[in-house]
Amino acid sequence: MQSRIVVTGLGMVTSIGIGSDAFWQHVLAGQSGIGLVESFDTSGYKGTKGAEVKGFQAADYLTMLNPEHMGRASQFATVAARLAVADAHLDVAHIIPERAGVSMGTTSGEPNQIERFNDHFVDENLSGIGPEFIASYPCHVIPAHVASEVGFAGINTMIPTACAAGNYAIAHAFDTLRSGRADVMLAGGADAFSRITYTGFARLGAIAPDTCQPFDRHRKGMIPGEGAAILVLEPLERALDRGAPIYAEVAGYGLSCDAHHITAAHPEGDGSARAMEKALAYSGINPESVSYISAHGTGTPTNDHRETMAVKRVFKDAAYQVPMSSIKSMLGHTMGAASAIEAAACALAIRHGCIPPTMNLEEPDPECDLDYVPNRARECAVTVAMNNAYAFGGNNSSLILKKCEV
Amino acid sequence: MERRVVITGAGVLSTLGDAPGALHTALCEGRTGLRPIGLFPTKGLASQQAHELADFAPKDYLGKKNLRALDRTSRLVIAAAALALDHSGWTSELRREHEVGLVLGTMFCSVRTISEFDRRGLTLGPSYVSPMDFANTVINAAAGQAAIWHDLRGVNSTIATGLTSGLQAIAYATDQIRSGQATALLAGGAEELCFESFYGFERAGLLCASENGNGAYPIPFDARRNGLTLGEGAALLMLEDAESATVRGATILAEIKGHGSGYDLSRGTQKHTSIDAVSRTLQQALQDAGMDAVEIDGLSASANGSVRSDVNEAQAIAKVFGDHTANLPVTAVKSMLGETLGASGALQTLAFVESMRDGVLPGIRDLEYLETDISLPLASSHNQQATLHRGLISSVGLDGHCCALILSQYGGQ
Numbered sequence: 001m002q003s004r005i006v007v008t009g010l011g012m013v014t015s016i017g018i019g020s021d022a023f024w025q026h027v028l029a030g031q032s033g034i035g036l037v038e039s040f041d042t043s044g045y046k047g048t049k050g051a052e053v054k055g056f057q058a059a060d061y062l063t064m065l066n067p068e069h070m071g072r073a074s075q076f077a078t079v080a081a082r083l084a085v086a087d088a089h090l091d092v093a094h095i096i097p098e099r100a101g102v103s104m105g106t107t108s109g110e111p112n113q114i115e116r117f118n119d120h121f122v123d124e125n126l127s128g129i130g131p132e133f134i135a136s137y138p139c140h141v142i143p144a145h146v147a148s149e150v151g152f153a154g155i156n157t158m159i160p161t162a163c164a165a166g167n168y169a170i171a172h173a174f175d176t177l178r179s180g181r182a183d184v185m186l187a188g189g190a191d192a193f194s195r196i197t198y199t200g201f202a203r204l205g206a207i208a209p210d211t212c213q214p215f216d217r218h219r220k221g222m223i224p225g226e227g228a229a230i231l232v233l234e235p236l237e238r239a240l241d242r243g244a245p246i247y248a249e250v251a252g253y254g255l256s257c258d259a260h261h262i263t264a265a266h267p268e269g270d271g272s273a274r275a276m277e278k279a280l281a282y283s284g285i286n287p288e289s290v291s292y293i294s295a296h297g298t299g300t301p302t303n304d305h306r307e308t309m310a311v312k313r314v315f316k317d318a319a320y321q322v323p324m325s326s327i328k329s330m331l332g333h334t335m336g337a338a339s340a341i342e343a344a345a346c347a348l349a350i351r352h353g354c355i356p357p358t359m360n361l362e363e364p365d366p367e368c369d370l371d372y373v374p375n376r377a378r379e380c381a382v383t384v385a386m387n388n389a390y391a392f393g394g395n396n397s398s399l400i401l402k403k404c405e406v
Numbered sequence: 407m408e409r410r411v412v413i414t415g416a417g418v419l420s421t422l423g424d425a426p427g428a429l430h431t432a433l434c435e436g437r438t439g440l441r442p443i444g445l446f447p448t449k450g451l452a453s454q455q456a457h458e459l460a461d462f463a464p465k466d467y468l469g470k471k472n473l474r475a476l477d478r479t480s481r482l483v484i485a486a487a488a489l490a491l492d493h494s495g496w497t498s499e500l501r502r503e504h505e506v507g508l509v510l511g512t513m514f515c516s517v518r519t520i521s522e523f524d525r526r527g528l529t530l531g532p533s534y535v536s537p538m539d540f541a542n543t544v545i546n547a548a549a550g551q552a553a554i555w556h557d558l559r560g561v562n563s564t565i566a567t568g569l570t571s572g573l574q575a576i577a578y579a580t581d582q583i584r585s586g587q588a589t590a591l592l593a594g595g596a597e598e599l600c601f602e603s604f605y606g607f608e609r610a611g612l613l614c615a616s617e618n619g620n621g622a623y624p625i626p627f628d629a630r631r632n633g634l635t636l637g638e639g640a641a642l643l644m645l646e647d648a649e650s651a652t653v654r655g656a657t658i659l660a661e662i663k664g665h666g667s668g669y670d671l672s673r674g675t676q677k678h679t680s681i682d683a684v685s686r687t688l689q690q691a692l693q694d695a696g697m698d699a700v701e702i703d704g705l706s707a708s709a710n711g712s713v714r715s716d717v718n719e720a721q722a723i724a725k726v727f728g729d730h731t732a733n734l735p736v737t738a739v740k741s742m743l744g745e746t747l748g749a750s751g752a753l754q755t756l757a758f759v760e761s762m763r764d765g766v767l768p769g770i771r772d773l774e775y776l777e778t779d780i781s782l783p784l785a786s787s788h789n790q791q792a793t794l795h796r797g798l799i800s801s802v803g804l805d806g807h808c809c810a811l812i813l814s815q816y817g818g819q
Contacts, residue, residue, distance in 0.1 A: 044531050044532050044533070045532050046532075046533075097671070098668065098686055101667075101669075102669075106545075107544060107545075108543075108544075108545075109545065109566075111520075114517065114520055114521060114524065114602070115524060117521065117602065117606075118521050118524045118525050118528060119528070121521070121525060122525055122528050122529060126450075126605065129605065129606070129609055130609055131609050131610040131611065133606045133609060133610075134603075134606035134607055134609070134610045134612070134804075135610065135805075137517075137606070138513055138514060138566070138568055138805075139545060139566050140513070140566050140567045140568045140571075140803070140805060140807060141805060144669070144673060144805045144806055144807070147669050147671065147806075148671055148673065148806075151671060152669070153668060153669050153670070153671050153683065154667070154668060154669065155667035155668065155669070156567065156667070156668075156669035156806070156807055157565060157567055157574060157578075157667070158565070158566045158567060159563060159564065159565060159566070160515075160544070160545035160546055160564050160566050161546045161562075161563060161564055162544040162545070162546050168563060172578065175581055175582075175585060175587075176581075178585070179581060179584070179585065181667075181690075181694075195524065195527070196520060196523060196524045196527075196543060199523070199524070199527040199532045199535055199540070200523070200535070200537070200540030200543060201540075202532055203532065203533065203535050203536075203537050203540060204537045204540065255561045255562070255563070255587070256505075256559060256560070256561070256562075257507065257508075257550070257553045257558060257559050257560065257561070257562035258553075258554075258559070259553040259554050259556075259557050259558055259559045259562075260554065261554065262475075262538075262541040262542075262547065262550050262551060262554065263537070263540075263541045271559070274559075278587075282587075391544075391546065392541055392544045392546065392547070392550060393544060393546040393547060393549060393550020393551075393553070393562065393564075394550055394553060394554065394562070395546055395549075395550065395562055395563075
């Protein structure tokens with residue numbers, strides 16, 4: 001009999017709040033983290049808006065590492081880890097370090113480090129690049145920094161499956177715990193605001209001029225964002241033994257690949273539907289039992305339409321009964337962090353019996369005709385939450401969390 | 407009942423051959439792929455040589471069409487996947503009926519693509535970058551492109567744990583099959599050689615030629631070692647659930663018995679914690695495989711000529727194997743292939759499968775003066791004739807990541 005795995009702590013660094021309490025309060029209030037980009041000059045870009053984390057000082061939270069020696073994504077991740085460990089009341093002194101691991105996801109790793117490299121390259125000043133580049137750029141340094149900050153010496157992985165990476169990382173941590181390879185895992189995602197990412201999405205014409213309006217008839221695109229979320233996962237018996245707070249149980253997941261196009265989703269949402277079907281089968285849950293879907297919902301015309309189609313294919317008539325919202329309407333698209341932040345939102349929805357809204361949904365789109373929880377949070381019991389995330393490369397994922405019945 | 411995971415085929419692109427058998431022969435002949443770099447200008451660099459795939463012609467594997475949108479990493483992965491699918495008998499018809507997936511280990515994917523995209527935006531302006539190039543800047547781009555090319559609709563994951571990425575990807579895929587989430591997965595790693603990563607390693611003083619000029623070459627475990635050389639390549643293994651592989655009549659080359667992973671909290675800076683991290687990773691793999699150390703007939707080490715980590719790995723091996731170390735043939739193929747980063751663990755695994763089939767473990771090129779505090783009696787430049795029923799692959803990173811994998815001959819026991 002494989003052990004049941006539960007979520008016992010959340011750590012979040014977002015544009016609408018640091019810490020899961022601040023995040024939850026603001027996401028239910030519909031607060032937006034979207035504003036004019038401040039981290040670099042956007043003149044010359046098709047787009048001026050972003051959802052940046054402002055007023056963030058990693059040194060206020062860290063006890064082991066010096067944030068000056070880390071990139072911004074690692075700073076987000078290490079702070080999220082500290083907050084998650086505290087939230088779970090994990091006493092690190094009672095953890096066997098070798099049995100404690102880290103599983104992270106990202107889109108860009110530490111993009112600011114390679115951007116600095118390129119600034120020097122373009123300025124023909126290669127001598128300005130020192131040994132810190134190779135020590136701080138590769139994306140595996142993010143989970144390495146997390147582990148070093150909290151003292152976890154077990155399995156340490158980075159799964160850079162772009163905008164679905166957080167879900168992949170949580171799924172990997174879940175498997176690692178179920179197979180008995182660890183006693184506790186920190187799992188999540190982190191991404192820093194990046195010139196490279198912004199340039200790319202601007203060139204694709206994907207950035208909305210003003211704000212993010214998932215499922216709205218006049219939606220004009222996504223808004224790049226940044227942040228991190230880390231979940232503490234551990235076996236149920238262990239959580240009960242130590243009297244830990246339990247947010248939710250991880251029921252299962254599904255992964256698939258479109259094998260269709262590197263940036264565009266499958267026209268019929270085939271891969272995303274297969275990921276949802278696999279997640280339901282893995283979890284042994286009927287579509288009718290799902291009480292909330294946290295949508296990928298980027299706000300681009302095609303994503304929201306195709307995701308709606310895929311949900312209808314999987315849920316059939318039940319699709320119209322399941323509330324489905326996109327918090328990207330407030331946080332923008334935080335890339336590899338997005339599905340980790342959204343997984344945390346699912347855990348909070350289960351604990352508090354409340355669903356965060358899709359903001360800025362003013363005029364319904366006839367082709368997007370499901371219940372998107374428009375503009376106002378909704379109180380209702382959430383027993384099963386499905387978290388969808390899709391990515392470049394056709395990497396699809398659905399993660400299912402459920403209320404933990406003991 | 408947990409499923410058993412077997413290897414039914416392999417595809418490789420290396421400086422020492424593009425078939426597992428050819429690579430094995432070259433390793434046993436003690437050849438090296440080290441050569442002057444042609445991919446980027448090396449003027450002003452202290453080191454000007456690497457294990458470059460100078461004559462890699464993607465069209466030989468993939469035809470001429472549709473290559474333009476793919477960068478070097480994607481081309482390496484797609485070509486290696488073509489070879490592995492062909493070798494294992496996964497025809498396009500079969501792939502239509504059954505989901506095949508891909509788990510790719512890579513340290514950077516293409517940091518050259520990422521940088522060229524960024525620099526174009528910097529010098530010409532953000533409107534002059536190509537959207538297609540942007541698609542290739544994500545670290546999962548090569549795995550995604552390979553899925554599109556070969557219609558791989560199953561689990562598609564990218565694992566980035568630095569030098570251990572390739573082996574960690576095989577471990578990840580093994581667990582996906584063991585737990586029933588997949589039945590057939592290509593797994594391994596790939597890395598391209600490019601200026602950005604090369605310069606980063608040079609500036610960090612990790613390349614042997616940074617200090618000692620271009621006559622320098624990597625000599626794992628040798629007292630004269632003074633750094634690594636960078637390489638490139640790709641290696642993918644077809645991993646399958648043993649039962650379904652048998653049903654479809656596949657040739658089974660070897661079985662994966664277990665794996666382990668750990669992290670060195672000192673990130674390689676403290677000898678004691680580094681040795682401890684590697685040794686408990688090896689032990690964890692043995693435990694996962696349900697084996698004792700004495701049952702291991704041969705070992706492929708991660709050692710790449712680095713001053714510090716080679717000794718730590720050797721001492722960890724000696725610690726785990728105790729008296730059995732005296733009977734344990736050890737190889738270090740990075741003496742010939744260079745440090746191929748995300749590809750390295752997969753190349754080690756693929757080469758070891760060939761050694762098991764042939765009964766010969768390649769010697770460590772140029773190893774003459776074993777470092778004094780390394781006690782690996784059977785590490786030498788000579789090939790070892792051995793009946794290799796079970797082997798251990800060790801992979802150790804620069805930033806504390808460790809991974810180990812145990813292979814065995816498939817006996818259906």
